Each structure stands twice: as C-alpha cells, then as structure tokens.
Amino acid sequence: MDLAQLKAKLAPLGQAAALRFADSLDPAGKQKLTAQLAALDLDKLPTLIDENVRRKPHVPLPTDIKPVKAYPYRPTEELKDLYDRALVRGHDLLKQGKVGAFLVAGGQGTRLGYDGPKGEFPVTPIKNKPLFQVFAEQLLAHSRDAGKPIPWYIMTSEVNDAPTRAFFEEHRYFNYNPANIFFFQQGMLPAFDMATGEMLLSEKDSLALSPDGHGGSLRAIDKSGALADMKKRGVEHLSYFQVDNPLVHAIDPLFLGLHDLTDSEMSSKTIAKAHALEKVGNFVVGDNVLQVIEYSDLPDSLARQVGPDGQPLFNAGSIAIHALRVSFIERLNHGGQLKLPWHRAEKKVPYVDAAGNEVKPDKPNAVKLEQFVFDAIPLAKNAIVYTTRREEEFSPVKNAQGDDSPATCRRDQVRRAADWLEIAGVKVHRASAAEPAAVLEISPLFATSAQQLKSRNIPFKEIKPNETIYFDESGPVRLP
Numbered sequence: 122m123d124l125a126q127l128k129a130k131l132a133p134l135g136q137a138a139a140l141r142f143a144d145s146l147d148p149a150g151k152q153k154l155t156a157q158l159a160a161l162d163l164d165k166l167p168t169l170i171d172e173n174v175r176r177k178p179h180v181p182l183p184t185d186i187k188p189v190k191a192y193p194y195r196p197t198e199e200l201k202d203l204y205d206r207a208l209v210r211g212h213d214l215l216k217q218g219k220v221g222a223f224l225v226a227g228g229q230g231t232r233l234g235y236d237g238p239k240g241e242f243p244v245t246p247i248k249n250k251p252l253f254q255v256f257a258e259q260l261l262a263h264s265r266d267a268g269k270p271i272p273w274y275i276m277t278s279e280v281n282d283a284p285t286r287a288f289f290e291e292h293r294y295f296n297y298n299p300a301n302i303f304f305f306q307q308g309m310l311p312a313f314d315m316a317t318g319e320m321l322l323s324e325k326d327s328l329a330l331s332p333d334g335h336g337g338s339l340r341a342i343d344k345s346g347a348l349a350d351m352k353k354r355g356v357e358h359l360s361y362f363q364v365d366n367p368l369v370h371a372i373d374p375l376f377l378g379l380h381d382l383t384d385s386e387m388s389s390k391t392i393a394k395a396h397a398l399e400k401v402g403n404f405v406v407g408d409n410v411l412q413v414i415e416y417s418d419l420p421d422s423l424a425r426q427v428g429p430d431g432q433p434l435f436n437a438g439s440i441a442i443h444a445l446r447v448s449f450i451e452r453l454n455h456g457g458q459l460k461l462p463w464h465r466a467e468k469k470v471p472y473v474d475a476a477g478n479e480v481k482p483d484k485p486n487a488v489k490l491e492q493f494v495f496d497a498i499p500l501a502k503n504a505i506v507y508t509t510r511r512e513e514e515f516s517p518v519k520n521a522q523g524d525d526s527p528a529t530c531r532r533d534q535v536r537r538a539a540d541w542l543e544i545a546g547v548k549v550h551r552a553s554a555a556e557p558a559a560v561l562e563i564s565p566l567f568a569t570s571a572q573q574l575k576s577r578n579i580p581f582k583e584i585k586p587n588e589t590i591y592f593d594e595s596g597p598v599r600l601p
C-alpha cells in the first residue's frame with residue numbers, strides 16, 4: 122500500500138491522524154510510516170479498538186473454579202510405568218528430530234533496564250555467560266546426546282531483532298549451526314489514545330509501537346514461515362521457553378514424552394507458589410477447562426483456601442514453560458485468525474500531538490494491547506500440567522534489583538549446581554542450610570541434569586568453602 126491508499130483506508134476507520142504529518146516527511150520517513158501501517162491488520166482495527174480500547178473488555182471468571190490436578194514431579198506408584206515410557210518417548214522424539222526449541226525473546230525488558238536484547242545479559246555466576254549462550258549450550262548438549270540437531274526458533278521483535286542477530290553472529294552462534302537457527306519477528310501494535318482510540322505517534326514518522334505480547338508468537342510463527350520450516354524438517358513438537366530464565370530445562374525429555382503420550386496439544390510446567398498471593402498466574406480448572414487465571418483475577422478467598430494437608434489448594438503457579446504440538450499451532454492459525462483474547466494495560470506513553478509537540482504524559486494516556494501464550498491452553502485438546510521444582514527450574518531475571526534480579530538468579534544457579542553435585546555424590550560445604558560456601562557453575566555441555574552429572578567423572582568427593590569451580594565440557598576446573 123502506498124501513502125494515498127493508506128490515507129483512503131485510514132480515514133473511514135477514524136485513524137487519519139496517524140498520517141497527519143505524512144506529507145511533510147522526507148522519503149525515508151514516509152517509507153517508514155507506510156511500512157509500519159501496512160504491517161497492521163487495518164481491517165480489524167475498528168473492532169479491536171471498540172472491544173478493547175474504548176471499552177474495558179469484560180472477561181467473566183469461570184463460575185466453577187477448581188484446583189488443577191497436575192502430574193507430580195516424581196511419579197507415584199500408579200504413574201511409574203507412564204513416566205518410564207514418557208522418558209523413553211521423549212528421547213525417541215529427540216533422536217527422530219521431531220522436537221524444535223522455541224525461545225521467545227521479543228519483549229522490551231523494561232524492568233531490567235539493560236541496554237540491548239535481554240538475551241545478551243551476562244547471567245552465569247562465574248563465566249558471565251549471556252542468557253543466549255546458556256540456552257545454546259543446553260540445546261547443543263541435547264543435540265549431541267540425541268545424535269540429531271535440534272532446530273532452534275527464536276522470536277525477536279522490531280525492538281531487538283537486528284542486535285540479536287548481530288550478537289549471535291559476533292559470537293559465532295555459540296557453536297550452533299546457523300542453518301538450524303530460525304529467527305523471526307513478532308508483530309507490533311501501536312498504543313492507542315485512551316480517550317479517542319486513535320493510534321499514537323511517537324515521532325512524526327513513527328507509530329508508538331510495542332510488541333504484541335508473547336501470545337503473538339503463535340501468529341508470528343505462522344506468518345514468518347517458521348511453521349512451514351518445522352513441517353519441512355518433520356518437527357512435531359516445540360519446547361517453549363522465555364529468554365529470562367536460565368534455569369529452564371530448555372529440553373526436558375520426560376516432559377516432552379508425557380506431553381506426547383497423553384496426546385496433549387499444549388502442556389505446561391507448574392511450580393508450587395511461594396505463598397498464596399504470589400504474583401504468578403494460577404493453573405485452575407474453570408468450568409471444566411484447564412486455564413491460567415492471572416493473580417490479579419483469582420479471588421483472594423480462593424487463593425487463600427487450604428486443603429486438609431494445610432497446603433494452599435490453588436497452588437499451581439505458571440512459569441511459562443510449555444510443550445506445543447506444531448499441528449495445534451497450525452489449527453490455531455487456521456483461516457489467518459489467531460483467536461486469543463487481548464489484555465489491556467493503561468500506560469503513560471509519550472507521543473507527538475496534533476500540533477507536532479512532544480508530550481510526556483504524567484498519568485496514563487494510552488492503552489497497550491498484548492496477547493498471552495497461556496491463553497492458548499483452553500483451546501488445546503488434552504492439555505496437561507506437569508509439576509517441576511522452583512529450585513530446579515525457575516529463577517527469572519526480570520528486575521535490576523531485589524526479587525527476580527541478576528543477583529537472585531546467580532544465587533539460584535549456584536544453589537542448583539550444589540544440589541546436583543550432592544546428588545552426584547560430592548559433598549558441598551554450606552555457609553548455611555541453603556547456601557553453598559563455594560561458587561559453582563556447570564556448563565550444560567558437561568551436564569544438563571543431576572542425573573547426567575551423576576554419570577560424569579568428577580575427580581573429587583568434596584568441595585571446600587571458598588572454592589570457585591567451573592565445570593566445562595570436559596570436567597571441573599578450579600579457579601583462583
């Protein structure tokens with residue numbers, strides 16, 4: 122669409138303001154704005170705005186909300202056979218090349234405040250490896266063990282696509298074969314003026330755009346050709362994880378096997394919440410359908426309910442780790458329509474006003490809309506939830522300081538390394554019950570799990586206080 126066509130299209134939609142400076146722009150500015158507008162689904166704008174900007178969408182809570190029955194971390198006697206078969210199935214899927222890794226890294230990372238894509242952030246306790254490298258090493262280790270490369274799909278967005286690609290190139294793709302990495306961008310949406318529903322301009326030649334939420338990944342996968350690539354390669358399942366959590370088992374054969382054996386279209390991992398009102402989504406069964414209810418929507422009375430064992434009944438926290446069937450994503454996009462709800466947030470968004478002045482609002486002036494990946498769960502057949510442990514798999518880097526910060530994440534990596542070593546029969550001296558007295562880092566190329574570590578040769582049986590030990594691909598290295 123050229124400028125004239127766009128003008129003709131936007132005026133009847135009540136969105137002519139987006140082009141109010143267009144005639145005065147230089148060719149590059151015109152091009153930029155035209156491309157941004159042409160990338161939007163303009164025909165759907167009026168409904169989107171009516172339903173989500175002018176009105177606050179009312180999503181009724183299910184009337185009947187029950188706790189979810191999640192698969193336990195360790196199998197009960199009854200589940201033992203299923204878990205044994207699931208582990209074998211998971212490994213078979215990997216050996217057959219039927220699993221792809223799916224990393225969503227399109228977010229803005231505003232809370233961390235790092236100047237660049239979050240995946241560049243140096244996160245490990247000794248080597249300061251960037252998040253991207255931690256995942257690359259995990260995937261390389263699993264590819265090596267399975268004897269089959271794992272195709273890696275990485276979603277970026279306009280805010281970080283170019284620097285992300287450059288970072289991978291600069292680091293020689295962390296030894297990953299670039300032919301097995303597929304970068305693609307998610308969609309962007311403009312912020313809308315809260316009063317008028319008009320799209321806001323951040324500059325005269327630019328909409329005030331932001332990524333359309335991690336749920337947008339399920340549309341972008343299709344639009345970008347990533348889905349077609351998966352089908353060409355015979356990938357049937359995706360292991361989904363987010364860029365901020367280096368503890369994630371980016372590939373978990375047991376989880377993948379359970380997901381496949383139960384014919385689940387979308388499976389999720391859960392952890393016990395730290396306390397009843399922890400700010401994480403809750404897996405529940407609402408009106409007989411598995412779903413995530415956000416912490417802000419789960420009534421306190423339910424959140425605080427305890428069972429006969431004194432444990433909270435609604436204890437299944439969502440940690441954004443999923444397994445998805447490729448055929449499910451295909452079905453979700455059927456007819457070019459991904460029907461996930463929009464989540465509305467009222468924000469302070471700087472903009473250029475009608476007179477061309479830059480305005481920095483001091484109260485929320487705009488609505489931003491995002492889709493969330495967990496909203497696909499109710500649409501999935503046979504969706505399951507599997508329980509993992511926080512210490513084992515969840516310590517995201519969200520904030521610069523305090524909870525969920527680089528400091529807590531490094532601490533948790535060291536703690537997990539110590540736990541794994543203890544399981545492997547190495548005594549680790551502790552400064553306190555939880556805190557190892559040494560600094561430890563285990564490369565995923567040496568071990569991706571406690572079980573694998575147990576099978577490795579570790580030439581000592583004890584780690585003394587104040588030691589710093591890095592386990593590289595070939596074994597432990599004591600550092601000064």
Ligand code: UTP
Nearest residue numbers: 225226227228229230231232332334335363364
């Ligand atoms: P968060 O919800 O923590 O958002 O994303 P964020 O953008 O990283 O950080 P803040 O809120 O601005 O501080 C969780 C995961 O989802 C991805 C992020 O990259 C991260 O891996 N994400 C989020 C996307 O890929 N796209 C989005 O539009 C939003």
